[in-house]
Protein backbone atom coordinates (compact mmCIF):
# COMPACT_ATOMS: atom_id res chain seq x y z
CA UNK A 1 0.00 0.00 0.00
CA UNK A 2 1.24 3.48 -0.90
CA UNK A 3 0.73 6.04 1.84
CA UNK A 4 -0.45 9.45 0.75
CA UNK A 5 -1.95 12.36 2.67
CA UNK A 6 -4.31 14.85 1.01
CA UNK A 7 -2.38 18.06 0.36
CA UNK A 8 -5.56 20.15 0.69
CA UNK A 9 -7.29 18.86 3.85
CA UNK A 10 -4.63 16.63 5.43
CA UNK A 11 -6.70 13.43 5.49
CA UNK A 12 -5.01 10.06 4.98
CA UNK A 13 -5.97 8.63 1.60
CA UNK A 14 -6.99 5.13 0.58
CA UNK A 15 -5.33 3.22 -2.28
CA UNK A 16 -4.71 5.04 -5.57
CA UNK A 17 -7.64 5.21 -8.00
CA UNK A 18 -5.21 5.01 -10.91
CA UNK A 19 -1.58 3.96 -11.46
CA UNK A 20 0.50 4.07 -14.62
CA UNK A 21 1.73 0.87 -16.25
CA UNK A 22 5.20 -0.04 -14.95
CA UNK A 23 7.80 2.47 -13.81
CA UNK A 24 7.01 5.08 -16.45
CA UNK A 25 4.88 8.19 -16.71
CA UNK A 26 4.71 11.35 -18.80
CA UNK A 27 4.94 15.02 -17.94
CA UNK A 28 2.96 18.02 -19.16
CA UNK A 29 5.81 18.69 -21.61
CA UNK A 30 5.31 15.17 -23.10
CA UNK A 31 8.54 13.83 -21.60
CA UNK A 32 8.83 10.28 -20.34
CA UNK A 33 10.05 10.00 -16.75
CA UNK A 34 11.27 6.70 -15.25
CA UNK A 35 8.86 6.58 -12.35
CA UNK A 36 5.33 5.29 -11.82
CA UNK A 37 2.64 7.82 -11.07
CA UNK A 38 -0.29 7.24 -8.73
CA UNK A 39 -3.53 9.24 -8.62
CA UNK A 40 -5.55 9.49 -5.38
CA UNK A 41 -9.03 10.78 -4.57
CA UNK A 42 -9.85 12.45 -1.25
CA UNK A 43 -13.44 11.70 -0.29
CA UNK A 44 -13.35 14.28 2.49
CA UNK A 45 -12.57 17.42 0.45
CA UNK A 46 -13.06 16.18 -3.14
CA UNK A 47 -9.44 16.71 -4.21
CA UNK A 48 -7.68 14.52 -6.78
CA UNK A 49 -3.92 14.40 -6.51
CA UNK A 50 -0.94 12.70 -8.09
CA UNK A 51 1.96 11.78 -5.80
CA UNK A 52 4.61 14.47 -6.35
CA UNK A 53 7.54 13.41 -8.54
CA UNK A 54 10.83 12.83 -6.73
CA UNK A 55 13.31 15.73 -7.01
CA UNK A 56 10.49 18.05 -7.97
CA UNK A 57 12.36 21.23 -6.93
CA UNK A 58 15.29 20.40 -9.20
CA UNK A 59 12.88 19.56 -12.03
CA UNK A 60 11.32 23.04 -12.02
CA UNK A 61 14.55 24.87 -11.33
CA UNK A 62 16.61 23.14 -14.03
CA UNK A 63 14.58 21.02 -16.43
CA UNK A 64 11.20 22.65 -16.84
CA UNK A 65 11.40 25.15 -19.68
CA UNK A 66 7.94 25.72 -21.04
CA UNK A 67 7.98 27.61 -24.34
CA UNK A 68 11.39 29.01 -23.45
CA UNK A 69 12.73 29.34 -27.00
CA UNK A 70 11.17 32.65 -27.83
CA UNK A 71 8.69 35.22 -26.64
CA UNK A 72 6.20 34.67 -29.42
CA UNK A 73 5.46 30.97 -28.96
CA UNK A 74 1.95 30.49 -27.73
CA UNK A 75 -0.62 27.74 -27.50
CA UNK A 76 -3.90 27.67 -29.36
CA UNK A 77 -6.96 26.94 -27.25
CA UNK A 78 -9.75 25.09 -29.08
CA UNK A 79 -13.43 25.37 -28.26
CA UNK A 80 -16.03 22.64 -28.82
CA UNK A 81 -17.49 24.66 -31.74
CA UNK A 82 -14.11 24.46 -33.51
CA UNK A 83 -13.06 28.08 -32.99
CA UNK A 84 -9.53 28.79 -31.76
CA UNK A 85 -7.81 31.61 -29.90
CA UNK A 86 -4.30 32.09 -28.53
CA UNK A 87 -4.23 31.21 -24.85
CA UNK A 88 -2.51 34.37 -23.62
CA UNK A 89 -4.97 36.68 -25.40
CA UNK A 90 -7.88 34.77 -23.91
CA UNK A 91 -6.33 35.00 -20.43
CA UNK A 92 -5.90 38.77 -20.70
CA UNK A 93 -9.41 39.31 -22.08
CA UNK A 94 -10.91 37.19 -19.32
CA UNK A 95 -9.20 38.80 -16.32
CA UNK A 96 -10.08 42.31 -17.55
CA UNK A 97 -13.68 41.21 -18.14
CA UNK A 98 -14.05 39.69 -14.71
CA UNK A 99 -12.05 41.95 -12.45
CA UNK A 100 -12.12 45.66 -11.75
CA UNK A 101 -8.41 46.11 -11.08
CA UNK A 102 -7.77 49.42 -9.25
CA UNK A 103 -5.69 52.19 -10.84
CA UNK A 104 -1.92 51.75 -10.26
CA UNK A 105 -2.53 48.32 -8.74
CA UNK A 106 0.44 46.18 -7.73
CA UNK A 107 -0.12 42.84 -9.47
CA UNK A 108 2.06 39.84 -8.59
CA UNK A 109 2.16 36.92 -11.03
CA UNK A 110 2.99 34.01 -8.70
CA UNK A 111 4.76 31.05 -10.37
CA UNK A 112 4.77 33.17 -13.48
CA UNK A 113 7.33 31.52 -15.85
CA UNK A 114 7.79 34.11 -18.64
CA UNK A 115 4.72 35.95 -17.37
CA UNK A 116 3.47 36.64 -20.86
CA UNK A 117 -0.06 37.21 -19.56
CA UNK A 118 0.94 39.92 -17.06
CA UNK A 119 3.20 41.54 -19.67
CA UNK A 120 0.26 41.73 -22.08
CA UNK A 121 -1.97 43.06 -19.29
CA UNK A 122 0.56 45.84 -18.62
CA UNK A 123 0.64 46.71 -22.33
CA UNK A 124 -3.09 47.35 -22.23
CA UNK A 125 -3.12 48.93 -18.75
CA UNK A 126 0.10 50.97 -18.47
CA UNK A 127 -0.80 52.09 -14.92
CA UNK A 128 -0.38 48.54 -13.52
CA UNK A 129 2.79 47.73 -11.51
CA UNK A 130 4.02 44.22 -12.39
CA UNK A 131 5.57 41.97 -9.70
CA UNK A 132 7.02 38.56 -10.61
CA UNK A 133 7.86 35.40 -8.72
CA UNK A 134 8.99 31.91 -9.78
CA UNK A 135 11.32 29.12 -8.64
CA UNK A 136 13.64 29.25 -11.67
CA UNK A 137 16.11 31.82 -12.99
CA UNK A 138 15.47 30.74 -16.59
CA UNK A 139 12.88 33.45 -17.09
CA UNK A 140 14.85 36.55 -16.01
CA UNK A 141 15.56 37.73 -19.59
CA UNK A 142 11.79 37.83 -20.23
CA UNK A 143 11.00 39.64 -16.98
CA UNK A 144 13.65 42.23 -17.76
CA UNK A 145 11.62 43.37 -20.78
CA UNK A 146 8.77 44.85 -18.78
CA UNK A 147 9.35 44.78 -15.02
CA UNK A 148 11.67 46.47 -12.53
CA UNK A 149 14.21 44.06 -10.96
CA UNK A 150 13.24 45.51 -7.56
CA UNK A 151 9.86 43.89 -8.12
CA UNK A 152 10.84 40.36 -8.97
CA UNK A 153 12.09 37.44 -6.88
CA UNK A 154 13.29 33.88 -7.46
CA UNK A 155 12.78 31.07 -4.88
CA UNK A 156 11.28 33.33 -2.13
CA UNK A 157 9.00 36.38 -2.44
CA UNK A 158 10.55 39.61 -1.06
CA UNK A 159 9.73 40.38 2.61
CA UNK A 160 8.64 43.96 1.84
CA UNK A 161 5.89 42.71 -0.51
CA UNK A 162 3.99 41.46 2.53
CA UNK A 163 0.54 43.03 2.90
CA UNK A 164 1.30 45.31 -0.04
CA UNK A 165 -0.13 43.70 -3.17
CA UNK A 166 -3.54 44.42 -4.69
CA UNK A 167 -3.83 41.34 -6.86
CA UNK A 168 -2.02 37.98 -7.03
CA UNK A 169 -2.46 35.96 -10.23
CA UNK A 170 -1.59 32.34 -10.97
CA UNK A 171 -2.00 31.13 -14.56
CA UNK A 172 -1.67 27.35 -14.95
CA UNK A 173 0.76 27.07 -12.05
CA UNK A 174 -1.13 25.90 -8.94
CA UNK A 175 -1.62 22.42 -10.45
CA UNK A 176 2.16 21.88 -10.14
CA UNK A 177 2.42 22.93 -6.48
CA UNK A 178 2.89 20.01 -4.08
CA UNK A 179 1.98 22.09 -1.00
CA UNK A 180 -0.92 24.29 -2.12
CA UNK A 181 -1.95 25.14 1.46
CA UNK A 182 1.48 26.64 2.17
CA UNK A 183 1.33 28.56 -1.10
CA UNK A 184 -2.12 29.99 -0.40
CA UNK A 185 -1.07 31.04 3.11
CA UNK A 186 1.83 32.89 1.53
CA UNK A 187 -0.44 34.53 -1.06
CA UNK A 188 -2.76 35.56 1.79
CA UNK A 189 0.15 37.20 3.62
CA UNK A 190 1.33 39.04 0.49
CA UNK A 191 -2.07 40.55 -0.32
CA UNK A 192 -3.50 43.75 1.12
CA UNK A 193 -6.72 43.37 3.11
CA UNK A 194 -9.54 42.65 0.63
CA UNK A 195 -6.91 41.94 -2.07
CA UNK A 196 -7.80 39.59 -4.92
CA UNK A 197 -6.48 36.17 -5.92
CA UNK A 198 -7.11 35.22 -9.56
CA UNK A 199 -6.17 31.77 -10.75
CA UNK A 200 -6.55 29.38 -13.70
CA UNK A 201 -6.00 25.62 -13.33
CA UNK A 202 -6.87 22.69 -15.61
CA UNK A 203 -10.24 21.02 -15.10
CA UNK A 204 -9.41 17.33 -15.25
CA UNK A 205 -13.10 16.47 -15.65
CA UNK A 206 -13.27 18.22 -19.04
CA UNK A 207 -9.57 17.99 -19.95
CA UNK A 208 -9.02 14.27 -19.40
CA UNK A 209 -5.31 14.21 -20.30
CA UNK A 210 -4.62 16.25 -17.16
CA UNK A 211 -5.52 13.19 -15.05
CA UNK A 212 -2.40 11.23 -16.11
CA UNK A 213 0.17 14.04 -16.29
CA UNK A 214 2.89 13.17 -13.77
CA UNK A 215 3.86 16.73 -12.83
CA UNK A 216 0.31 17.93 -12.26
CA UNK A 217 0.16 17.13 -8.57
CA UNK A 218 -3.24 18.77 -8.19
CA UNK A 219 -6.38 17.97 -10.15
CA UNK A 220 -8.80 20.39 -8.56
CA UNK A 221 -12.56 20.02 -8.34
CA UNK A 222 -15.01 22.79 -7.42
CA UNK A 223 -15.13 21.21 -3.95
CA UNK A 224 -11.39 21.12 -3.38
CA UNK A 225 -10.93 24.68 -4.70
CA UNK A 226 -13.47 25.84 -2.11
CA UNK A 227 -11.86 23.79 0.66
CA UNK A 228 -8.37 25.10 -0.12
CA UNK A 229 -9.35 28.76 -0.34
CA UNK A 230 -11.79 28.96 2.56
CA UNK A 231 -9.37 27.16 4.87
CA UNK A 232 -6.54 29.58 4.01
CA UNK A 233 -8.47 32.82 4.50
CA UNK A 234 -10.26 33.56 1.25
CA UNK A 235 -13.83 34.12 0.17
CA UNK A 236 -14.52 32.43 -3.17
CA UNK A 237 -16.18 34.95 -5.51
CA UNK A 238 -16.45 32.83 -8.64
CA UNK A 239 -15.38 29.52 -10.18
CA UNK A 240 -16.05 29.72 -13.93
CA UNK A 241 -15.88 26.38 -15.78
CA UNK A 242 -16.94 27.67 -19.19
CA UNK A 243 -14.90 30.67 -20.29
CA UNK A 244 -11.66 28.66 -20.64
CA UNK A 245 -12.62 25.27 -22.04
CA UNK A 246 -10.92 22.53 -19.99
CA UNK A 247 -10.04 24.86 -17.09
CA UNK A 248 -11.36 26.50 -13.95
CA UNK A 249 -11.08 30.29 -13.68
CA UNK A 250 -11.13 31.17 -10.00
CA UNK A 251 -11.58 34.54 -8.33
CA UNK A 252 -11.28 34.98 -4.56
CA UNK A 253 -10.89 37.78 -2.03
CA UNK A 254 -8.68 37.87 1.06
CA UNK A 255 -10.71 37.91 4.27
CA UNK A 256 -9.57 38.30 7.88
CA UNK A 257 -9.12 34.73 8.94
CA UNK A 258 -9.03 31.16 7.71
CA UNK A 259 -12.15 29.07 8.33
CA UNK A 260 -10.81 25.77 9.62
CA UNK A 261 -14.29 24.66 10.76
CA UNK A 262 -15.27 24.48 7.09
CA UNK A 263 -18.07 21.98 6.57
CA UNK A 264 -17.04 19.68 3.71
CA UNK A 265 -19.98 19.03 1.33
CA UNK A 266 -20.57 15.47 0.13
CA UNK A 267 -18.15 14.31 -2.58
CA UNK A 268 -20.34 11.35 -3.60
CA UNK A 269 -21.19 12.46 -7.16
CA UNK A 270 -17.58 13.51 -7.71
CA UNK A 271 -16.41 10.03 -6.75
CA UNK A 272 -18.22 8.54 -9.74
CA UNK A 273 -16.74 11.15 -12.11
CA UNK A 274 -13.26 10.31 -10.81
CA UNK A 275 -14.03 6.64 -11.26
CA UNK A 276 -14.98 7.25 -14.90
CA UNK A 277 -11.69 9.03 -15.55
CA UNK A 278 -9.77 6.23 -13.92
CA UNK A 279 -11.65 3.63 -15.99
CA UNK A 280 -11.02 5.62 -19.18
CA UNK A 281 -7.24 5.68 -18.69
CA UNK A 282 -6.97 2.15 -17.26
CA UNK A 283 -9.00 0.93 -20.25
CA UNK A 284 -6.60 2.60 -22.67
CA UNK A 285 -3.58 1.15 -20.89
CA UNK A 286 -5.14 -2.34 -20.94
CA UNK A 287 -5.99 -2.06 -24.62
CA UNK A 288 -2.41 -1.14 -25.52
CA UNK A 289 -1.02 -3.93 -23.34
CA UNK A 290 -3.30 -6.60 -24.88
CA UNK A 291 -2.74 -5.38 -28.43
CA UNK A 292 1.01 -5.44 -27.91
CA UNK A 293 0.87 -9.06 -26.68
CA UNK A 294 -1.41 -10.19 -29.53
CA UNK A 295 0.71 -8.56 -32.23
CA UNK A 296 4.06 -9.44 -30.78
CA UNK A 297 5.17 -11.36 -33.89
CA UNK A 298 3.69 -9.05 -36.52
CA UNK A 299 6.75 -6.95 -37.27
CA UNK A 300 7.57 -3.26 -37.20
CA UNK A 301 5.43 -0.87 -35.16
CA UNK A 302 4.59 2.81 -35.64
CA UNK A 303 2.72 5.28 -33.45
CA UNK A 304 0.39 7.72 -35.20
CA UNK A 305 0.53 11.08 -33.43
CA UNK A 306 3.50 12.58 -31.60
CA UNK A 307 1.49 14.65 -29.12
CA UNK A 308 0.06 13.70 -25.77
CA UNK A 309 -1.73 10.47 -26.76
CA UNK A 310 1.22 9.25 -28.85
CA UNK A 311 3.55 9.85 -25.94
CA UNK A 312 1.14 8.09 -23.60
CA UNK A 313 1.14 5.01 -25.87
CA UNK A 314 4.94 4.98 -25.84
CA UNK A 315 4.84 5.09 -22.04
CA UNK A 316 2.62 1.97 -21.99
CA UNK A 317 4.55 -0.20 -24.48
CA UNK A 318 6.90 -2.75 -22.97
CA UNK A 319 9.02 -3.02 -26.14
CA UNK A 320 9.93 0.32 -27.73
CA UNK A 321 12.62 -1.43 -29.82
CA UNK A 322 9.99 -2.48 -32.36
CA UNK A 323 8.80 1.10 -32.89
CA UNK A 324 10.29 2.38 -36.16
CA UNK A 325 8.68 5.83 -36.25
CA UNK A 326 6.08 8.27 -35.03
CA UNK A 327 3.76 9.58 -37.73
CA UNK A 328 2.48 13.14 -37.61
CA UNK A 329 0.63 15.30 -40.16
CA UNK A 330 1.96 18.48 -38.56
CA UNK A 331 4.87 19.68 -40.74
CA UNK A 332 6.44 21.38 -37.70
CA UNK A 333 6.75 18.01 -35.97
CA UNK A 334 8.13 16.13 -38.99
CA UNK A 335 11.92 15.76 -38.95
CA UNK A 336 12.05 15.91 -35.14
CA UNK A 337 12.67 12.88 -32.93
CA UNK A 338 10.66 11.49 -30.03
CA UNK A 339 12.26 8.89 -27.72
CA UNK A 340 15.00 8.59 -30.35
CA UNK A 341 12.51 7.70 -33.12
CA UNK A 342 11.93 9.80 -36.25
CA UNK A 343 8.69 11.73 -36.61
CA UNK A 344 7.64 11.32 -40.25
CA UNK A 345 4.75 12.26 -42.53
CA UNK A 346 2.23 9.48 -43.34
CA UNK A 347 3.77 9.27 -46.85
CA UNK A 348 7.15 8.42 -45.32
CA UNK A 349 5.89 5.65 -43.04
CA UNK A 350 8.54 2.88 -43.26
CA UNK A 351 7.40 0.09 -45.64
CA UNK A 352 8.00 -2.66 -43.09
CA UNK A 353 5.35 -1.23 -40.71
CA UNK A 354 2.71 -3.85 -39.83
CA UNK A 355 1.25 -2.47 -36.62
CA UNK A 356 0.07 1.06 -35.87
CA UNK A 357 -1.09 2.50 -32.56
CA UNK A 358 -3.31 5.50 -33.16
CA UNK A 359 -2.35 8.17 -30.64
CA UNK A 360 -5.14 10.62 -31.37
CA UNK A 361 -8.09 11.76 -29.30
CA UNK A 362 -10.33 8.64 -29.42
CA UNK A 363 -13.39 10.63 -30.51
CA UNK A 364 -11.75 11.65 -33.80
CA UNK A 365 -9.16 8.90 -34.32
CA UNK A 366 -10.92 6.57 -36.80
CA UNK A 367 -12.13 9.39 -39.01
CA UNK A 368 -8.64 10.94 -39.06
CA UNK A 369 -6.97 7.70 -40.14
CA UNK A 370 -9.63 7.09 -42.83
CA UNK A 371 -8.87 10.51 -44.28
CA UNK A 372 -5.17 9.70 -44.82
CA UNK A 373 -5.22 8.44 -48.42
CA UNK A 374 -1.72 6.96 -48.52
CA UNK A 375 -2.52 4.53 -45.68
CA UNK A 376 -5.55 2.99 -47.42
CA UNK A 377 -3.65 0.27 -49.35
CA UNK A 378 -1.19 -0.60 -46.61
CA UNK A 379 -1.38 -3.94 -44.82
CA UNK A 380 -1.43 -2.63 -41.25
CA UNK A 381 -3.24 -3.66 -38.05
CA UNK A 382 -4.49 -0.65 -36.13
CA UNK A 383 -4.91 -0.23 -32.41
CA UNK A 384 -7.43 2.49 -31.58
CA UNK A 385 -7.57 3.75 -28.00
Ligand SMILES: [Zn+2]
Nearest residue numbers: 006009042045
Ligand atom coordinates in the same frame (compact mmCIF):
# COMPACT_ATOMS: atom_id res chain seq x y z
ZN1 LIG B 1 -8.70 16.25 1.11
